Amino acid sequence: MAFDLTPHPIVQAPMAGGATTPELVAAVSNVGGLGSLAGVMLSPERLREEIRTIRTLTDRPFNVNLFVLKPVEVSQAELQTALERLQPIRAELGLPPGKPPAKFSEDFEGQLEVLIEEKPPVVSFHFDLLSAPQVERLHQAGCKVIGTATNVAEALAWQEAGADYICAQGAEAGGHRGTFIGPFEHAMTGILALVPQVVEAVKVPVIAAGGIMDGRGIAAALLLGASAVQMGTAFLTCLEAGIHPLYKQALLQTQGDPTVVTRTFSGRPARGLRNAFIERMHSYEALVPPYPIQNALTAEIRQAAAKAGRAEFMSLWAGQAASLCRQLPAAELVQTLVQETQEALRKLQGARHE
Known part of the structure; x- marks a missing residue:
């Protein structure tokens, strides 16, 4: 189950609005996953503070995410x-x-400068495409870049821009759609169909996202060719997640x-x-x-x-499989997911030999 960014192929999704506390990010990273901070709603100054706080809690790789915002009037x-x-x-x-x-909104260019100055190990982007020079500046700062794609055209665009990884966001995913080429209705493909197409189309590793809640889903994504999975809803009910208690309750009762x-x-x-x-x-x-x-x-x-x-x-x-939410500490959830994935893959291997 090796993933070249972390020991385990599990990325905790960056979820805006205070869900991804430094404590959640660090807890995931400390047990071999990739914790992710959602930076879109943070001022550049607050973003810098959050990154530095995470560094006091972990010496493992972590990710910082921004929305690529273009002017609207x-x-x-x-x-x-x-x-x-x-x-x-x-x-x-x-x-x-x-x-x-x-x-x-917050100042995207200012946020981007903070990433270049603070040099988090991994940075990811949603909503639109960075320019190749922007990606190159991040590479020069030592950052690995993940771009979100909801269709093959977007995956190819991110690869052309220089992204190191593509996060293939299936229709099942909770939160905002990342579509930036064509209407979002034309990019509502589930991960069962999307991931193999993206894997075939690009030469960089693919991270599968959308409706993955347990080891069965992780194993399935890996068998589809993904190098890792990104999971958001599953982490919202962790003890370290910074969402409202009623939000957690709604998820757990779904x-x-x-x-x-x-x-x-x-x-x-x-x-x-x-x-x-x-x-x-x-x-x-x-x-x-x-x-x-x-x-x-x-x-x-x-x-x-x-x-x-x-x-x-x-x-x-919330994603389409929110009914599978569990209330666990983040570290325990990651460890449980790893065990479940290993068991699912063992069962498949055993079935092949029957």
Whole structure:
């Protein structure tokens, strides 16, 4: 089960919004997985602090993730309309009428400079493509680069840009879709079909992501040709994950697949547990402003909902196999996953010899 970045082929996915605490990242890395910090919502200064904190907790490789954000524009009229659509939910939470925030996202270029200066062993990117010169600067800083792809065209684009690894994100994955070539609806391929196609198309190692929750899923991904897996939802219910207790409770009580892909929270397609916010905003699905604008407009709602214990208005990102969540310390989860994977592969080997 060797993976050239870590002893075990398990990458803990970078999940924004405070889920990936330094303690979670370090706990995964310390037992031979690759812990990942989500940096997209952190200011450059805070990002630097988090990286340095992780370094006090582990001397093992870890990953830092950013969203590649390109400029988007909306008119004042569009902003006002978007705020008016959200007003009934704001009122229900006791919030005053919304106003456009001072900024819609953190400074991507500033964040990228922090990565180059702090030199984390691994960096990964979502939403869009870095330029080849940007990738080269990261390589010169000693960073390995992972690019997210939801189809073969994106995988080839990342390889051309110089990525060292491709994370093939299947339709089953929780959180934001990474599609940047074509409509996201055209890139909703499950990992069973996606991973072998990407493995055949590129010359760099492939990391499979989407709906993998236990050793059976890891073994299957490895047999499909992946060099490792990336798992997000499975780590959200770990003791070190920094999500709201009601979010953890919702995951642990999930049955079947109650997830849906929605733009309503952030302006970007993302998979999460269906709730009242998604239902009430569904009719505006095609009308919400793009990411990061809608994400900024709903931020106060999500924060107020968390403070009030109103999970029906929180973004509860989750993959399609969330019902398999387990409440374990991160180190124990990684060790359990390794054992389960070894057992699954042994069973397959035994079946071949029967």
